[in-house]
Amino acid sequence: MNILRRLKLVFNILKGKADPVFIISTTEPELVMDNQLLYGKNVFITGAGQNIGRSIALEMARQGANIYFLDLDPEKCKKLEFELGTYTVKFKGFQANIVNQQDIDQIIEYLSRENITIDILVNNIGIAVRKSQINDFCLSDWKMVYDTNIFSPLYLTQLVASNMIRTSTKGSIIFITSIHQWLIHNDPSYSSSKAALGMVIKEMAIDLSKFGIRVNGIAPGLIKEDEQGYPRYWQYGQLQKTSIPPKYIGRAVVYLASDYFSHFTTGTVLTIDNGVASLGYRAKSS
Template sequence: MHSKEQFNLTGKVAIITGSSKGIGKAIAKGLAEQGAQVVISSRNQEACDEVATAFNEEGLKAIGIACHIGKEDQRKNLVDKTIAAFGRIDILVNNAAINPVYGPIEEVSPEIFDKIMDVNVKAPWSLSNLVLPHFQANKNGSIINIASVEALTPGLGLGIYSTSKAAILMLTKNQAKEWGKFGVKANAICPGLIKTKFSAALWQNEKILSKVEKALPSSRMGLPKEMVGLACLLASDAGNYMTGGVYTADGGYMIAG
């Protein structure tokens, strides 16, 4: 197989959660540009449809299916509607996440703790389980869990978010270990500071941004499109021998002194 062909996703179907904006939208577009039929999903149907329509106008294949990722019935609906539309699922990108608080871990309420764990950990675990039978039917599948460099080293003010993302890394490794026999590979991407609405509280604070940029070998924050290449590799045949891996795309954050 020509190396170019290894990245070809024609005929594959990908669900990307939290893909009406930011990193999720960028990854969805990248997978679609490689030939995949993509499912744009977020809480708001209108937002999903807007992105799917824009993709289709560019000659890409996309549909929008709203899903509150924290609700089991909506997760099931997402999978059922994808199968109804495309008849298969080959790639799952667990990207949707929340971080409603910034501050010391002792100030996080039990309700907020539960909410973070429900969306950031339980939802990817549950959705992956729902997709597994379809991977098994194809004897092939790729799970890409979007974690964070916060999963690898503690920052300030993001303690419970970091804890949830650290859990995602171990979930990824267990998925890879247990589901490899079904032809399933599972990997995690750990972005650094990326310019999205999700991280706006950090990069809109000039003091924090200046400190981060001075510390980073790349001297700048990242852009959503800079997560795409890694996702396309892990989704495609080019990444077939990569499973259980944790990959950073962080401008050198993890080596910054």
């Protein structure tokens, strides 16, 4: 950690916006591995414009993967393309809406025309509409959440998996779920959609195993950073009293996507939650 970042950290600690544990926990080596674990692999990521999706794209590019992604926001697509330009990989962003099947069809047609076979699909996109009481129930909101979190990712997955099978690609499919597939969140549409994904992963893992395609998931806890890229204080964190920086989800995706680490791993949901789910605390967003 350079001196300016350390001074900012101390300043935030004094203001009560950071926890002293950060001095140790945010210090890490410049280079952990340089094995290009995903070299030459073609990756497709949904909702990659910010936070978890962006970190997944950057961590996978760092390991040599070609990155193709979609996001609803065209400016975020351009920004991520600019960041990916620092790596010697191929990349392209698509401004698209995951719930629009025509958008998905056009992306798949583009990839086919360019002879790009997707080796790794990361279904990251997800939305939440907070409705905590029965009087707040709104069928249209539930449909929107389920369309975004389940049905549309499954449509994309069907297309990508079918192409993997057709080309004998022993690929990897990863879903970003949530610890709220197990824990109450006072948001039943969101938590139930993530719970459904948890079983989809298990079912699909068995269904596609005969083709050598691995299907896994990651269940994050609270993922958040401040404007300086530091995690925020979070009283429910057990291992560290902080939120989790999104890069740790990106690194977990690298782990599950790489044959080197996960050649025999399928049907698994990896929990990265700072110990919250183990004690059954409700993960708050503040």
